[in-house]
Every structure is written in structure tokens, then in C-alpha cells.
Amino acid sequence: MWRLIYSILFxxxxxxxxxxxxxxxxxxxxxxxxxxxxxxxxVPMLITLPRPEAKDWLDSMTExxxxxxPDIEERRAFLITVHYExxxxxxxxxxxxxxIQVESNFRKYAVSSAGARGYMQVMPFWVEMIGNQEHNxxxxxxxxxxxxxxxxxxxxxxxxxxxxxxxxxxxxxGKATYPDLILSAWRRNWTYxxxxxx
Numbered sequence: 001m002w003r004l005i006y007s008i009l010f011x012x013x014x015x016x017x018x019x020x021x022x023x024x025x026x027x028x029x030x031x032x033x034x035x036x037x038x039x040x041x042x043v044p045m046l047i048t049l050p051r052p053e054a055k056d057w058l059d060s061m062t063e064x065x066x067x068x069x070p071d072i073e074e075r076r077a078f079l080i081t082v083h084y085e086x087x088x089x090x091x092x093x094x095x096x097x098x099x100i101q102v103e104s105n106f107r108k109y110a111v112s113s114a115g116a117r118g119y120m121q122v123m124p125f126w127v128e129m130i131g132n133q134e135h136n137x138x139x140x141x142x143x144x145x146x147x148x149x150x151x152x153x154x155x156x157x158x159x160x161x162x163x164x165x166x167x168x169x170x171x172x173x174g175k176a177t178y179p180d181l182i183l184s185a186w187r188r189n190w191t192y193x194x195x196x197x198x
Contacts, residue, residue: 053194057083060192061097068106081140089148091155094190095162095182096120096148099169101189102181109138114171120147 061079062072069075082100086093103121104110116123117137126146127135135142154165166182167173 056194057093057192061190064189065097065106078140081144085141085144085148089152091148091152094192095186096144096151097190098182098186099147099151099166101185102178108140108143118143118147120144122146122150126150 058076058079062075065075065079066072069078082096083093086096100106100119103116104119106119108119110119110121111117112121114123119140120143122137122143124137127133127137130149131146135146137143137146151165151169154168155162158164158168162183163176163179164173166179167175170178172178
């Protein structure tokens with residue numbers, strides 16, 4: 001079953017996977033919180049892990065991502081930004097890497113048939129709802145900030161239920177295909193366990 005799913009995913013890897021994220025009405029307080037979450041511009045770095053573990057994580061993920069992003073400096077900068085933005089939103093960085101793999105196959109300028117943009121396939125209506133016109137969804141940090149903030153919002157809305165939150169993120173709430181793809185990609189490609197302390 002999973003081989004079939006991955007064969008299909010491979011065949012359509014040049015197309016962005018995003019479904020039509022749904023434009024849901026948000027309360028003023030929710031819009032304010034989300035606006036603040038995407039507005040703060042702190043320099044990203046691996047500050048949430050002890051130094052040896054940060055290096056191990058970065059080395060491990062850098063190796064795994066080599067075929068998708070060949071330039072090592074670009075790859076490392078990408079991973080540091082993913083780690084920072086995911087951690088900032090209270091998400092597992094490996095989950096975010098899984099979403100990026102399924103959504104855009106690590107293509108910065110991916111655009112879905114529904115109009116979603118960038119690495120995390122963010123729909124442009126989010127810029128109007130919680131951002132401002134200067135936010136370019138093809139910019140690495142902007143795209144990751146939006147994607148992580150939106151997923152965090154859905155996780156909170158769904159009381160930590162990843163299956164339902166991922167369905168909302170993709171605009172396919174209640175269907176198993178998309179959450180299963182993300183969770184499988186997470187298990188197969190991006191699971192990280194820190195080396196035991198000596």
C-alpha cells in the first residue's frame with residue numbers, strides 16, 4: 001500500500017501537493033495573535049538544542065537533504081531556518097520537513113493548482129488575513145513563518161490532534177490520504193533521535 005502511495009507521490013513530485021486550504025472566518029483576537037506570530041523577525045539559529053545535539057541534528061538532516069538541495073550552504077541555512085521557525089511555533093522540525101517534502105518537494109517557487117505558494121504551500125489569502133502586502137510567500141523565512149503559524153493554529157484548534165490539524169492544513173479535513181502521507185514521510189525520512197550522552 002505505502003509503495004503505491006510513494007509511487008504516485010514520485011510521479012507527481014513536480015506538482016505541488018497542496019489542496020485548497022479553506023478560508024475560514026477568524027475572530028479578531030485570533031487574527032491578532034496570528035498577526036503577531038508572523039510579524040516578529042528574529043534571526044534564526046539553533047538555539048533550542050544544546051550545542052552538541054544541535055550539531056548532530058544539523059549534520060544528520062544535512063546529509064538526508066543532499067539530493068534535494070545540493071548546495072551545502074543553502075541546505076544548512078534552510079535547515080537552520082526550518083528548525084528555528086518550527087521550534088518557535090512549538091512544532092517538531094522533522095514534521096515540518098515532512099510537510100515540505102509532501103507539499104513542494106523542497107521547491108522554493110512551487111505553486112499548486114489552487115494557488116498555494118512556496119515550500120509549505122501557503123495560500124495567498126493568509127497574507128491578507130494576518131500579514132501585510134510586503135510579505136512574499138516565496139521568501140524562505142516568510143513562507144516557513146506562515147506555514148508553521150498556520151499549522152500551530154490548526155493544532156490548537158484541534159486540541160493537539162495531528163490527523164485533523166494536517167487535514168485542515170491541506171483543506172482535506174476528514175480524509176486520511178494527506179495526513180497519512182505526512183506521517184509516513186516523517187517516519188521514513190525525517191525521524192531524529194539524539195545520540196546518547198557519553
